[in-house]
Amino acid sequence: MTMLHLSTFSRRLLQGLGVGLLAFFLLGPLANLVLWSVAERWYTPFKLPVTYGTKYWEVVFRPTGDAMTSLTTSVGIALAVVVVTLIVSVPAGYALARLRLPFRAAIMLLFLLPQAFPSVAIYINVARIFYWIGLNGTVIGVVLVHSVHALVYSVWIAAAAFSSIDQDLEWAARNIGASPLKTFVSVTLPLAAPGLVAASIFVFLESLDEFTGTFFVGVPQVTTLPLLLYNASMGGNYQVASITALILLVPSIGFMLIIERFLKGDVLSKIGR
């Protein structure tokens, strides 16, 4: 009995320690962000802000402010990236899942390739090429850069979503009179929807967070939220930087909750198969 008690106690202790560490690493920085966002004045040697207030929140949310413009730009770009990647990854994912393509593994690798090189080196060259063809500093240029980056995830997840659908279901639909297109639209796509939604959410979040590519290709004309955050913290304006960071957190947390409900285990388990 004592042994049992002891071991339960030590397990509790370990659990408590784990939760505490997690809280420290996750909530510590978060708490810092929240504090900074409401600190009107805060300087050393004070451990806490000197004056509290919502002045900077008002600055950020002023309709004419930089932050609102950046937010609109960021969301617009992220949505465009979602559309572009869906247009590529639905057919590509379906082909990878269903057709016995030669070099299937090689094709999957091709989509991984952009990840393999140091991204800064790539982006510098992309920026040069975009400069020649007049895409530098345009929203389209940024969307393209984000899309290539996002295709890694989206093609992979789409392929997993499609291969988790039993091909007999498509055959059953064909058998009783549905054309290939109708079968795809009425049987395959609805069953793949959760996976595709998950892929789109990842893509959306990735785009919202993307910094390096936007920095090389978009600056100075296109300012997304991460760039605004960067500019603000470089300029010593920690309040605006913190508020921007908090805004960036909202969709991530919201979508993570959705994904958790949406994604079936069998889709996740087929990723990269």
Place this chain on the structure above:
Amino acid sequence: MSIAFEQLTVAFNHKAVIEDLSLVIPQGCFFTLLGPSGCGKTTLLRTIAGFTPAEKGRLLFGNKDVIALPAHQRDIGMVFQDYALFPDRSVFDNVAYGLIARGWSRERLRPAVLAMLDHVSLTGLHDRFPAALSGGQRQRVALARALVIKPQLLLMDEPLSNLDTKLRIQMRSSICKLQKEAGITTIFVTHDQEEALALSDLIGVMNNGKIEQIGSPQDIYQTPRTAFVANFVGGANLMPLPELSSPIGQGYAQVQSPLGPLKAFSYHQLEAHHACLMIRPEDINLSLDTGLQANHLPCRIMGKHYLGSKTHYDIILPDGTEMVVHLSGQAHEQFGIDQSLFACFEVESALLVRA
């Protein structure tokens, strides 16, 4: 609608799975493809349905070659082995799918779908989703979905293999009844010989992508043409024979076995090499003396398994050939392991088949 294959060949990566298959199935026939797992039954069904392309050959529905027709224009209903019900659609919507694909309006298809559900004893279950159905119910939804479009041909790929024994026997008779009522030409695939014998008008026994024999259940069981058919349908003792001096015609024949001359019977023409003697386990009698039957071979009992209505004996002949004997009744109860006796059988029980 009658179905015919002419020299149909289906290959994967240049390896033929179905080879030069020719076959005619008359209108309204319940045809069963019977064969072991991996012999190409599913491949053949998929080729008929239009999912797997044929390398060469013709596939005739009536007198129309459909080999180039896409799957959705072939007018076939298929029941898949794992049912393949749409998991995100209700029973009603599963069954309605084919009618919607044919452009039926909601008002028009509703009574047709409900009547079909009644017909397969699924009344009142139209709102359920497949996940909330039992195996037997899913099976019937799959059948209803295939039949509601009134196809020219019904294909079934081992539809009963996922059900437990009792349900399987129930479903067997309802499939039989539905097929006869609809008068629809049916190709049924199974590896279960009992199922094939119980359901079919005509059976094609398949082995390695080839059909070894086509015939009524009685033909297949009573007059097997090859050793494979004899063994696969009903089980058989097979004794390879040394090369014969001349081809064997139909009728009685005296053959030279490793254990001396035997009197046998042949239903089919046989070439001189490749002959084999086959005796059903229930056609052999064990006795202490040579008895009155035409053939008798000395043997020794190796094993005895009491099964209630009958007893199975494993016996061994002097040349090492092992055989199985099924005896019913009580007369043999005193036989024991290691006892030496005679295995006796009639001429008509000693059939010559192709090895």
